Amino acid sequence: MDDDSNENPDTTPPEESTDRERQATWFERWLAQLFEDRFLWPPHLDDASTEATPSRHERPPPPSALYTYARHVPYFSAASTVAAMDGEQVPFCVEDSVGLKDDKFMVGVVDRTFGDVDSHEPRPQRDYGEDIERHRDVPKEDFGAFMKTGIPPRGTVLVSWQSELKTELIPEAQLKLLDRALYVGDVVKRSAKDHISGTVIGSRAVCTLLPLSMRDDTQRNPAAADDVSVKAVPAEELLHVHEYNEGALVIYKDWVGKVEQVYDEVAVRLPNNSVVIVETPDDLEPDDPDVDRLSVGDTVRTKKGNLRRGRWKYGAFNPNVQPKGTVVEARTVSLNVHWLARRFISSESVPADHIEPPSDLYTDELESADFHVYDAARGTPTVLPTSPNDIDKSYHVAELAVGDRVKFKDLTAAAVKYDGTRSLPNGYPVGKLKRIPRTETLGYDMNVFLVMQTHTQVTVQWQDLTITEDMSQTLIPDPNVGDDDEVWPGEIVCSVEQRQGHDPTTSWLTEPAKVGVVQSVKSRDRIATVRWFETFNVRFAGEDLIPPVETGRLLDATEDVSLYDIRSTPSLNRRRGDFVLIHPDSALYKINGELASTTNAINWFGEVLDLGLDGLITVRLGAALPVIDVRVRIERVTLVYSSDMDNQFDFMPTLDGESIEDDEDSEDDSEFDTDSFNEMWVDMNGEPIGATEDEDWSTEEEDADDDDVSMPDLIPQENIDTSKTTPEAHSDNERKESPLILRNSLPPGIYVRTWESRLDLIRVLMIGPSDTPYEYAPFIIDFYLDSSYPSQAPEAFFHSWTEGNGPVNPNLYEDGKICLSLLGTWHADERNESWSPGKSTLLQVLVSIMGLVLVKEPYYNEAGYDVHRSAPETKLSSALYTERAYFKARAFIAHALAPKLLDKAIVAATSILERSEQGSDEEERDGMNKISLGAVVMLKRQVAKLEALKAKAT
Structure with missing residues (x-):
């Protein structure tokens, strides 16, 4: 398709740099110019002389990746990024990471905003253990109305501060936007006034980490955080501290399920250096009232009876020892799982286990070879060829947020890398990882870290097929994402016009006259460019597909059609980030077009990575060994789980x-x-x-x-x-x-x-x-x-x-x-x-x-x-x-x-x-x-x- 055919007046991208040497160090320059860490400000920044500080107005070069199938535009604007970081003209969203303008050590997460109606549950105090506080600039009458309706007054947001463990209703003018939580599959805009929108197709993030063992000290002396924190740690080097987490997808034998509840046994180290696995973990009271699940490093207190009836790993019960201590181990002993689906089997394959597993799984099942936790952050072991929509193995990393507890995948390698000698290109120190030896903690691994700040860069494919890389805080979620008439490249659409010869007496059944794949969208004009399938068999009963379904071969020609003449139906589409079952006997292709060979057992479940313009979707078989990306027709997969299902x-x-x-x-x-x-x-x-x-x-x-x-x-x-x-x-x-x-x-x-x-x-x-x-x-x-x-x-x-x-x-x-x-x-x-x-x-x-x-x-x-x-x-x-x-x-x-x-x-x-x-x-x-x-x-x-x-x- 000719480039000019996709021109859209909604974007005016800057010219692309051709300086290859600058491209080679793009990531480092990005950190130097745009990484503004709340714990990374050296004292000289407050002085009048700041000539040594790199200029923030010099546009960084584009990333080194070259895209073959679509035009790539490095859409970094220093002015817009700085404005976003200063909280100017950028609306705050739920889950935003924010800082206090006049206190660099205050970092928190937005819980409620005036604009997010989904956060407007009445009586907000019910969600918090401690009283919600009122900032002095919020009128008392407005605060009283908020405590009743749950709707923050216009110009205010509700923030949970991570550094002081409090929740506060505060004016937006007091805040600075630090990072925005955007995930693969999210639809975004640069402004609510823009016609064009785009889909997040990739992300990468860096974090500032604080040892959890030092949190109490840094709360008393915030300046100490500079000495003990580690900056610019890529998210792909980290793991959540818990192996099993609520909301995770698991595979057991031939079934896929979602973890609803996790039950841990908790070991506590007391002041006299004894260690006990308490009888009832629910009776442990953390010092931090907002902790939902105990992890290594949390300080807790309990009743003496809970200790006396526990299992002692070191020492024995002493009534003279205060019943408080530090969690040294939180080991999962059982899961409650909601089973979603069983794999499809063909008549020639080995019969699958038709009996649904029990809802509660215990240690024997969790440690068996039949049990797997699906890790969406696992990448393919080798660099695969670029797909038609420019997705590679780095598209997905661990989704981390401020306040999460994490550990390094390879602590030994991390200690070598973050040894205190490294610095960012602008001269700021990265920090030193101070590893806690097991010999000092009775053999327990206490190297757990608190995510104090994140900086996220996302790759966005826009409706006109341009691809840009943006700082997440320069984008906003698209408020029109739920509109019936909005479509994006790669989606399969049906004509509103019905097929000729349709029997009017069967009003419950509809047969579209045309079915095709969206190639691009001129959003301002409400026009989509579509390639129609030459032959297809698609029928609906309401919104549900009637089997069998076949999409067939696409025509070579494209057609411009009004968005009001087509419709996209959920039953015929999948989104990036959806988890699907692959039907047996499906033709699986690597993204370079060769037939994929998958001989291991779990080659039937994966995550949608990409929507191809040829009607095929890319699925990552993340539980397979080795991990592999395959391309398959949309009708050959069945949806198992989507994030939308959380609020059905x-x-x-x-x-x-x-x-x-x-x-x-x-x-x-x-x-x-x-x-x-x-x-x-x-x-x-x-x-x-x-x-x-x-x-x-x-x-x-x-x-x-x-x-x-x-x-x-x-x-x-x-x-x-x-x-x-x-x-x-x-x-x-x-x-x-x-x-x-x-x-x-x-x-x-x-x-x-x-x-x-x-x-x-x-x-x-x-x-x-x-x-x-x-x-x-x-x-x-x-x-x-x-x-x-x-x-x-x-x-x-x-x-x-x-x-x-x-x-x-x-x-x-x-x-x-x-x-x-x-x-x-x-x-x-x-x-x-x-x-x-x-x-x-x-x-x-x-x-x-x-x-x-x-x-x-x-x-x-x-x-x-x-x-x-x-x-x-x-x-x-x-x-x-x-x-x-x-x-x-x-x-x-x-x-x-x-x-x-x-x-x-x-x-x-x-x-x-x-x-x-x-x-x-x-x-x-x-x-x-x-x-x-x-x-x-x-x-x-x-x-x-x-x-x-x-x-x-x-």
Whole structure:
């Protein structure tokens, strides 16, 4: 593909250096210019004369790696990096490593931010053993509100300080951003205002380590940390101190599982040099209240009985010795494992163990040859050829964070390397590793270190296929990563258009007309370049694939398509960092194209490294001996575990920015949601059933000769038609009075119909308000007033006509749910009231839906997003959501076949097309008045459909 074809105005990369000598020492120069360690500042930096300090404004040269298949751009900007490190114009994120500007020894981790809605759990004190502190610059009333809602006030963050063991709500202006936790597979941007985004495809990190045995001393004298810490230690040289950790993936025989709980036996060295394995480790109280799991070097105290009943390794119980000491060993004796999947077997292979292993594994199982801990940091033993998307064996290293306890993989080699004689190119000392001999610790290994700071550099592949290397703190997580219409290179996409000959009676089954692989994306224009498969067999039942699935051979030609004409489905895609099972009899290829030979036992499980532009994915068989990277078709793997699975809960968005789990009893909806009930409202094709004479949509003042009876006029009138008589059998006065109240109180744009035989059923038509993405679109909602009404809210069912392309609004679900506090589906607070018997009415529900749901900027109806309304960093996300909502709402008009609405909708859509095609590229888009090029393509198609419907109706 020609380079010019991938040009995107979203990035303007600097020119690439060609100085090979400078490239050879790039990593060292990176450390010299960008490594700003909180424990690495020599005294002379505080003096007026700093000529000896290397300039931070000299752009470092690019890395030495040359990429063949995509253009590589060394996107280091000294100005942006320094600004990021100073905390200027860079939003703080959860898990960020931060420092206090006026105290270089204060280092901590961000726990909560105003912008991260996932961190806004109420009553935050429940998560901490010690009281949360308030910085003096945070007003008391703001702090009180935070302690209740869990939402940090704008401009503040909650930080857990590692150096003083406290948690504090503090203004962002007091902080300096040191590092950002980004992992392979994360989608990032340089700014929330940027259209283009990229995927992290590689990372490398260096750490500052402090001996855990010296932590207490350095807390009393922070300056002492400079003398005992070791700087610029690559993460690949380190291991977590515990061999088994919660969340780790393990393999036992033919099963893969995830560790849920770890049980350790703990040995404590007492002041008299005796060592005991305590009877009950849970009764040990660490001096650090935030320690979740004890490790070597922790100081603890306990009751004397816990020591007396323990197993003594050295010495014996002495009641005169204080029951406190230092942990010298924490040995795992059992694991609780949640088993995820069993390997696939072919008919020719040896039968696998079909019986699921027990949830609890003990020492015998852990030490057996059948048990393995999957180590994602293991690299291939030799340097393999570069893959089409430029991933090599160094793509993955141990994921370390500030506060982690670690040890060296090779302590002897580390002691030689960090002997105190080495320094960084700028002259700063690296430090000396002071090894603790086992002879001084009764034979126990006490060489455990605390990660005090990290610096991470990530490799990012952008949507236009450029690849850059960036300091992680110069990037932010992409807020639009969950959008249905966002795609990235290597993803498999399906056309929204369905295959010809599709049987309309099998509405549960969908067959896309085209399936292909995204080659690149012009994000500003909302256009993707796709290579389609020549032959394929892909069918869906909802979002699930129907086997067998085949993708076939890719065509040579590419096609530019609108992002609104394609969709990416999770069932047909894998992400970098996903763990998968490889199907038996799959063709496995090394990344250089040769058939891979895997003769060892564990060649069926691995981690996704890369998404190829040819439809193949690269999988690292990390448990194989030796480790090997193979390429395989996407349909030949099955997802076992993804980081997204950690939060698989059924949550719905709420207008008030909060969410609750939908725990309504499904049986309560049985009378309302059955197929037989729905048949009263729509026919088999989804069209409204023809009404009898007394059930037509009408108003009291409408012209009897009006032929357009399928939809009412938009002019405000008496908007309800009820029967002249009410069956005396209905004794519920409230249900009889509801239509009468609505008769005289309905606002413009809302129309109601009732049935004389079923006064417990009400159908409501809402016409989307002008100047919103829902303008002129008809929305139909059915209400059921059961015997509990009005003591309880009515039940509601929303008719969605988006044809499986996602909800038209965050609060209007495709399955008919309406998320509204008045209906009892959300939390109520001071801003959003709940249903109140004797006070709340059906009219309130209708007004709330019209005024709070069908709004101009529906993006902020997402859970927790209301606090970001009008924030500059969310304008682009809001405009993109509005753009999508507008298209989906046009489908409602086409479905309803309403000629008068069609006239208005066609005129409005045509005006948008004219403004979008005539406006300049610099003119800001808002999703309605001016839209992207990809959206223009889609809207023209929809206007043509609307005009065809109008011609057919006339």
